[in-house]
Amino acid sequence: MIKVLFFARLREQLSTDSLQLTATENMTTAIILQQLAKTDDLWAKVLSADNLLVAVNQEITDWDHIVKTGDEVAFFPPVTGG
Amino acid sequence: MIKVLFFARLREQLSTDSLQLTATENMTTAIILQQLAKTDDLWAKVLSADNLLVAVNQEITDWDHIVKTGDEVAFFPPVTGG
Amino acid sequence: MIRVQQNDFNVADEYEKLANDNQDGAVVTFVGKVRDFNEGLGVQGLSLEHYPGMTESVLNDIEKQAREHWPLNHVTIIHRVGDLTLGEQIVFIGVTSPHRKAAFAACEFLIDFLKTKAPFWKQELTTEGSKWLNAKACDDQTSQQWSNKLNIKN
């Protein structure tokens, strides 16, 4: 399984802070996003925001990062701390 | 009269922290320095240091600044605070 | 020392812990606070969310990068999460070094990178309701300028 997390505006808009996915072969972070966007119109809209960031195992990464079972994938908007 | 002050290394080397001078016409800070340097060999040596600074009325100034009676003239080495 | 916490921090205590070393000629601290204006609305407070685990790991990494570039002795990074009211402290960055320029540069680097790399998100509580803040392009640029200057790969 892959653990998927959402933070901040994304978490609120999706009313979801985490979910589980089954890993498939050569599953990239982009593929996960596309798969999640098929959930319904709301998810399609929220996940099409053009400034989304993705982290795998708590490290920011790219959209072609290949995800394996056991990984933690997080989607979130640009950070605004400090 | 003109009040002349010395600080730090200069004050120590000259064993003098202040003295009075009579103002003459068109007396520049450079002229005061030259006049003081004539005191003796020690003063000539100490006052020939090439990095000496001069302030008139508590403001750093140049060697062609014309000094008037009542002014306060200070000679000192480069500052080293902070 | 890196801490992410709900509780307030005490600048006096943090300063004491930083500044007890006689090898350090310079101590530079930065404190960021909730201020009473942003994009024109009356801000009454903030709510800060973060990504536990990732936050600490990013802050550790930023500290490590700073130590690679400057001769630092003590480094303290404290960031608060949860609800904060107007005037409250959000973040503390403190660094000590034998050299003042290193202390200034490292302290500014740490807060600039924290702002663009650490997974914190601010929600502003205004008189017109709450809303998530948008990232500032200028913060990104600042961090990019450091990266270019220090030859850091983002």
Next chain:
Amino acid sequence: MIRVQQNDFNVADEYEKLANDNQDGAVVTFVGKVRDFNEGLGVQGLSLEHYPGMTESVLNDIEKQAREHWPLNHVTIIHRVGDLTLGEQIVFIGVTSPHRKAAFAACEFLIDFLKTKAPFWKQELTTEGSKWLNAKACDDQTSQQWSNKLNIKN
């Protein structure tokens, strides 16, 4: 607020006085201390001389210049004179601003200019006797860089 004094200062107190304003998002402080090395000799302490009157007027002028270049709210400059032992605090610079970059830049500008413009002289008390410190060319360069950047006439 500008003070030249023999007594030590308390960073916690100075921070409190600086940071009580809800319009300020940023508080940056610098503390310079007597450190235990300089030009290779064991430093046991310092003795600081200054030019009373001129010192305060230069510090006021430096503060004024900083305020012309950055949106600052509170500014505190404290410099000690007299005998100081190893590890003691020499100088405190604290600034607050709505903007963090302004606070960092102004704080560093203030200490850089203080070091090259304010009439303080340090005498080092070492295991081999006391000696006056020489000015550092790099401090002069730093202050010249600010002058060029901010278009300040020296």
